[in-house]
Amino acid sequence: MTNRLDAVVSSIVEGVRNALREHDVTFEEYRKGFKFMMDVAEAKELPLLMDLFLNTTIVEIQNRQAQGSPSDLEGPYFRSDVPLVTDKIKTMPEFGGTPLVLRGHVKDTDGNPVEGATIFVWSSTPDGKYSGFHDNIPVDYYRGKLLSGAGGAYSVESTVPVPYQIKNNGPTGALLEAMGRHSWRPAHVHYKIRKDGYKDLTTQAYFEGGEWVGDDCCEGKLTDDFVIAETVEDGKHVMDIDFVIERA
Ligand code: MBD
Ligand code: FE
Numbered sequence: 001m002t003n004r005l006d007a008v009v010s011s012i013v014e015g016v017r018n019a020l021r022e023h024d025v026t027f028e029e030y031r032k033g034f035k036f037m038m039d040v041a042e043a044k045e046l047p048l049l050m051d052l053f054l055n056t057t058i059v060e061i062q063n064r065q066a067q068g069s070p071s072d073l074e075g076p077y078f079r080s081d082v083p084l085v086t087d088k089i090k091t092m093p094e095f096g097g098t099p100l101v102l103r104g105h106v107k108d109t110d111g112n113p114v115e116g117a118t119i120f121v122w123s124s125t126p127d128g129k130y131s132g133f134h135d136n137i138p139v140d141y142y143r144g145k146l147l148s149g150a151g152g153a154y155s156v157e158s159t160v161p162v163p164y165q166i167k168n169n170g171p172t173g174a175l176l177e178a179m180g181r182h183s184w185r186p187a188h189v190h191y192k193i194r195k196d197g198y199k200d201l202t203t204q205a206y207f208e209g210g211e212w213v214g215d216d217c218c219e220g221k222l223t224d225d226f227v228i229a230e231t232v233e234d235g236k237h238v239m240d241i242d243f244v245i246e247r248a
Contacts, residue, residue, distance in 0.1 A: 039171040047076040068246040072204040077130040085144030089158040097126030097159030099236040105152040113152030117195040123161040186212035
């Protein structure tokens with residue numbers, strides 16, 4: 001019997017060793033890298049660092065086999081302790097922001113509607129912050145969970161998010177800057193769809209033509225499926241998405 005853990009870890013170590021050899025990495029550089037990892041842990045940025053470099057690869061592997069909608073990064077800002085919302089997600093008037101209606105259906109892989117699925121949605125404030133993480137914005141703002149109703153339909157109103165920048169006051173952002181890379185993600189809405197008997201679907205949607213779409217610092221958006229051409233109805237932007245979830 002082969003030991004999968006040994007196989008995977010040995011390959012990872014060998015890959016890293018080859019990179020060190022290829023670039024004749026010195027002791028001094030090695031120590032800097034070491035310190036960087038200690039800093040990342042101390043700043044609690046490990047989830048962010050993993051999203052930035054490796055998580056997309058796992059998503060890519062999963063999407064190769066997926067029969068339902070494509071997955072995307074969960075990102076570091078998911079919270080499950082959010083209120084049930086039926087109509088409007090709480091937003092802060094002082095932030096302004098354009099109204100955004102998120103609507104569509106949840107279906108199974110045979111095209112049948114799925115009622116009673118929980119749909120977590122979360123997105124940034126109109127100034128690029130996440131509630132529950134930044135600036136003491138309470139966790140019941142700019143996020144919520146909905147239930148799909150008759151015909152698998154869901155609909156809720158929030159505000160249009162903006163591109164998100166990984167701040168360079170932490171080690172991860174500082175690394176990107178030192179590498180000469182940008183640290184922007186295109187504006188996006190996060191979704192997690194959960195229903196007993198089905199696999200969780202964690203994904204994101206983007207705005208067609210939006211800044212950084214196709215040039216995401218986290219290399220998200222592995223598929224064009226959820227780059228959405230919004231429509232505008234009565235001054236409200238509309239992001240209309242049908243999600244297909246797979247039986248567990
Ligand atoms: C985000 O908002 C995000 O969604 C990801 C994947 C990484 C950093 C910030
Ligand atoms: Fe995000």
